[in-house]
Amino acid sequence: MQPCEVELFPGTTIQPGTLLYVRVHGKAEKITLLGHTLTPQITGASSDALFGVPYEAPVGQTLLSVACHNEVKVLLTVEPGLYTSEVLHVDGRRVHPQKKEDLDRIRQEQKAISALYSHIDTERQFQSPFLWPIASLITSSFGTKRLYNGSLRNYHTGCDLRAPEGTSIHAPAKGRVRMAQNLFFTGNTVFLDHGLGLITLYAHMSRIDVRVDQVVEKGAQLGLSGKTGRVSGPHLHWQAVIHGVKVNPVDLVRLTL
Numbered sequence: 001m002q003p004c005e006v007e008l009f010p011g012t013t014i015q016p017g018t019l020l021y022v023r024v025h026g027k028a029e030k031i032t033l034l035g036h037t038l039t040p041q042i043t044g045a046s047s048d049a050l051f052g053v054p055y056e057a058p059v060g061q062t063l064l065s066v067a068c069h070n071e072v073k074v075l076l077t078v079e080p081g082l083y084t085s086e087v088l089h090v091d092g093r094r095v096h097p098q099k100k101e102d103l104d105r106i107r108q109e110q111k112a113i114s115a116l117y118s119h120i121d122t123e124r125q126f127q128s129p130f131l132w133p134i135a136s137l138i139t140s141s142f143g144t145k146r147l148y149n150g151s152l153r154n155y156h157t158g159c160d161l162r163a164p165e166g167t168s169i170h171a172p173a174k175g176r177v178r179m180a181q182n183l184f185f186t187g188n189t190v191f192l193d194h195g196l197g198l199i200t201l202y203a204h205m206s207r208i209d210v211r212v213d214q215v216v217e218k219g220a221q222l223g224l225s226g227k228t229g230r231v232s233g234p235h236l237h238w239q240a241v242i243h244g245v246k247v248n249p250v251d252l253v254r255l256t257l
């Protein structure tokens with residue numbers, strides 16, 4: 001029997017907040033990285049799994065282990081993410097909702113979103129590379145550290161693309177619509193499930209053209225850009241989540257496996 005071999009995208013050097021695609025040439029039972037074990041999807045003679053490297057992942061060396069008929073271990077290097085910072089001076093009322101009806105709504109929506117992330121389609125739907133959802137410029141990159149009134153509070157969980165109101169937003173790859181509705185923070189939002197644990201979302205839309213459970217093909221129109229939810233102006237916030245871990249969606253445009 002041939003020994004199982006491992007192919008990786010982007011390679012053995014990764015960063016916090018990026019994806020790692022693992023393809024094993026052979027039938028793998030389990031793949032483990034940074035304390036998370038996944039059961040890969042087996043197609044023919046290869047096994048595929050997609051990991052999100054958490055933004056908080058420690059910098060240094062770590063082992064990827066693959067349980068195949070032979071045990072394969074690959075040494076990976078997590079190098080620091082080159083993320084910039086932006087300082088925001090905000091009015092406390094804008095970021096801290098206080099009305100009871102708003103707080104109840106936010107809690108309900110967060111529950112529905114966590115439920116969505118925990119029940120994922122395992123079968124890969126997409127063909128790489130992904131397309132850009134709109135042809136535009138990035139106005140705020142994934143991972144930008146956000147300092148509110150001087151202290152680090154969070155980081156940007158998606159990638160913002162310039163989009164005047166009414167710009168067509170396209171599915172960057174085939175997927176199934178898991179949620180398509182108005183949410184408190186992200187406004188009109190569409191969640192697409194691409195399989196292998198990958199979900200992408202499109203926020204602040206002025207119009208949604210798809211419905212839950214619809215399977216959309218690569219390039220299909222999801223709706224129009226806008227400024228719904230908590231935003232100061234129209235743009236597209238594009239986000240990618242792998243098994244609940246937020247990663248840079250731009251990695252999908254470069255993915256070759």
Ligand SMILES: [Zn+2]
Binds near residue numbers: 140238
């Ligand atoms: Zn954003």
